[in-house]
Amino acid sequence: ARITYLEPDGKRHELDVPDGWSVMEGAINNDIDGIVAQCGGECSCATCHVYVVSGEVGEPAEDEQDMLELVAAERKPSSRLSCQLTVGPELEGLVVQIPDTQY
Ligand code: FES
Numbered sequence: 001a002r003i004t005y006l007e008p009d010g011k012r013h014e015l016d017v018p019d020g021w022s023v024m025e026g027a028i029n030n031d032i033d034g035i036v037a038q039c040g041g042e043c044s045c046a047t048c049h050v051y052v053v054s055g056e057v058g059e060p061a062e063d064e065q066d067m068l069e070l071v072a073a074e075r076k077p078s079s080r081l082s083c084q085l086t087v088g089p090e091l092e093g094l095v096v097q098i099p100d101t102q103y
Helices: 023-028 062-068
Strands: 002-006 012-016 049-054 079-081 094-097
Touching: 002 023, 062 079
Parallel strands: 002 094
Antiparallel strands: 002 012, 049 079, 049 094
16 A cells, blocks of 8 residues: 655655555665664554554554553654554555654
């Protein structure tokens, strides 16, 4: 699906991320700075935090909610851990903003 990553300085990366990957993996595999993903997608580091700008992503699971308490940047209602967002047709056109504290 087509996923757009916005960097804090306004740089825009529009990528075709294969279904089944996480939004985090789409960033890591395309060298997008700002998504660190220290834990490798285990939902235990909170360094893959993004803000969902537009797109239907549903509600975070409980373990994701818990990790969202620990994000370095401001937590907003749109905060998600990108490793917990699995790419598929329903995420087509998703836009995420990367917080500036992850640089
Ligand atoms: Fe560690 Fe997402 S990569 S919580």
